[in-house]
Amino acid sequence: MAPTHVLRCCQRGLAWIPVIFIALVVCWSYYAYVVELCLYTITMMGERIVYLIFFHVSFVMFVWSYWKTIFTKPANPSKEFCLPKAEKERYEKEERPESQQEILWRAASTLPLYTRTGAGAIRYCDRCQVIKPDRCHHCSACDMCVLKMDHHCPWVNNCVGFSNYKFFILFLAYSLVYCLFIAATVLQYFIKFWTNELNNSAKFHVLFLFFVAAMFCISILSLFSYHLWLVGKNRSTIEAFRAPVFRTGSDKNGFSLGFRKNIAQVFGDQKQYWLLPIFTSQGDGLTFPTRLVNADAEQATVTLQPDSNKCVPEVSVSPLSESQNRLLSNEQQANNAEDHLAENFLKSAESETVTMESES
Numbered sequence: 365m366a367p368t369h370v371l372r373c374c375q376r377g378l379a380w381i382p383v384i385f386i387a388l389v390v391c392w393s394y395y396a397y398v399v400e401l402c403l404y405t406i407t408m409m410g411e412r413i414v415y416l417i418f419f420h421v422s423f424v425m426f427v428w429s430y431w432k433t434i435f436t437k438p439a440n441p442s443k444e445f446c447l448p449k450a451e452k453e454r455y456e457k458e459e460r461p462e463s464q465q466e467i468l469w470r471a472a473s474t475l476p477l478y479t480r481t482g483a484g485a486i487r488y489c490d491r492c493q494v495i496k497p498d499r500c501h502h503c504s505a506c507d508m509c510v511l512k513m514d515h516h517c518p519w520v521n522n523c524v525g526f527s528n529y530k531f532f533i534l535f536l537a538y539s540l541v542y543c544l545f546i547a548a549t550v551l552q553y554f555i556k557f558w559t560n561e562l563n564n565s566a567k568f569h570v571l572f573l574f575f576v577a578a579m580f581c582i583s584i585l586s587l588f589s590y591h592l593w594l595v596g597k598n599r600s601t602i603e604a605f606r607a608p609v610f611r612t613g614s615d616k617n618g619f620s621l622g623f624r625k626n627i628a629q630v631f632g633d634q635k636q637y638w639l640l641p642i643f644t645s646q647g648d649g650l651t652f653p654t655r656l657v658n659a660d661a662e663q664a665t666v667t668l669q670p671d672s673n674k675c676v677p678e679v680s681v682s683p684l685s686e687s688q689n690r691l692l693s694n695e696q697q698a699n700n701a702e703d704h705l706a707e708n709f710l711k712s713a714e715s716e717t718v719t720m721e722s723e724s
Contacts, residue, residue, distance in 0.1 A: 379505075382518045383434065389576065394423065396569035397546060405553060405570065415549055422545050426538040429641040433535045434520045436528035438503070439511040439649045445495045447471055452493065471495060476651045479618075480609045497650045499526075499619070501602055511649035514600040526649035530630050531641050533595065536588040543581040550574045598626035610654070618654055 397419060406412045447455060448471070455467045468486040472495055479498045481487055487496040492509045496502075501513040503523045512526035524532045554574040557567055594604060598620045607616035620626060629652075631637075632644030 379518070379521045383521050386430075386519060390427070393546065393573060393576065396573045397550075400569040401550065401553065401573070418545060419549075422538060422542045425639075425641075426535070426542045429531055429534040429538050430520070432531040432641040433517075433524070433528050434522055436522070436531060436643075438506060438508065438513075438523040438525050439527040441492075441494045441497055441500060441509055441511065442650060445475065445497060445650075446493065447495070468495065478610055478654055480611065482609055482614075484609070498652055498654075499600065499603070499608070512600060512652075513602060514594075515602070526645065526647075527643070530643065530645055533588075533591055533630065534639070534641050536584055536591060540581060540584045540588055543577045543584065546577040547574060547581055550577065595630050596623055596626055598629055615655075619652055620655060621653060 499512040510525040607614040
């Protein structure tokens with residue numbers, strides 16, 4: 365028992381190494397930019413003041429969102445998703461999976477559950493001994509069930525889920541802005557490095573400051589773009605790789621409500637708080653609105669009603685957009701114009717024929 369406890373403590377300690385590494389890099393970048401670049405290298409006072417103001421704004425927002433992502437505790441299932449004591453004892457004594465599922469079905473009959481396992485069974489965590497709410501998954505690194513779990517991020521040493529997913533998105537956004545600003549403002553002095561126009565004390569810091577900022581900018585940009593796409597589709601990273609299973613089957617767009625509503629699910633209804641690392645996500649993490657059909661939520665459909673006297677199956681078609689309607693109207697006008705010209709041409713040809721006959 366003691367070696368296991370010691371091993372777990374060592375694992376928890378080692379898990380902070382990526383966070384410490386990021387913290388050291390950020391501290392060095394602050395010193396290199398503020399002291400070595402702005403104070404010792406830049407000579408123009410106006411340029412120095414503007415750079416320092418924008419740098420500190422991006423730095424504060426970046427550190428604030430990073431802090432919130434790290435130290436916000438992942439949300440767990442509430443007590444109503446735990447089995448009652450009597451049912452729990454019966455579940456543990458049962459050896460047949462069918463009997464265990466019967467116990468879970470009775471316990472879940474009063475719970476707001478829409479998702480199932482791949483086999484259509486109730487999602488139950490034997491480790492945490494709880495019925496998993498929709499979009500909830502067990503994190504082996506945190507050793508707990510996390511509501512709307514996205515992934516476990518080693519760079520924040522925390523599970524990214526319902527309680528801190530907005531903070532994680534803002535952390536990626538502000539870290540990208542931070543790196544872009546540093547790379548853009550250091551570029552001219554990076555060029556001066558190769559022409560030997562910088563003093564020796566600032567050469568090292570300016571050179572590595574540009575390389576580190578550019579490297580992190582490229583890596584963060586791809587990750588940030590991917591998570592923006594996930595937000596627009598209202599999916600988690602787990603759901604992107606494995607579609608959730610509903611009563612009617614698997615549906616990768618089962619939680620998609622349309623682009624605007626999907627964004628509001630993460631950032632909330634109050635737009636003035638979208639850019640601040642303050643929790644504004646909708647819902648409680650236990651229940652989520654779902655679509656009633658398997659069609660894409662961003663593509664509205666119109667159902668054609670069949671004739672009552674004919675047995676015609678329902679056909680779903682996409683409505684015409686405004687541009688398509690405009691093209692159709694233009695095409696109809698062009699066709700009408702062609703018909704009018706053809707009619708005039710026939711009339712003129714007929715009149716010429718009559719004239720020639722009269723002359724003959």
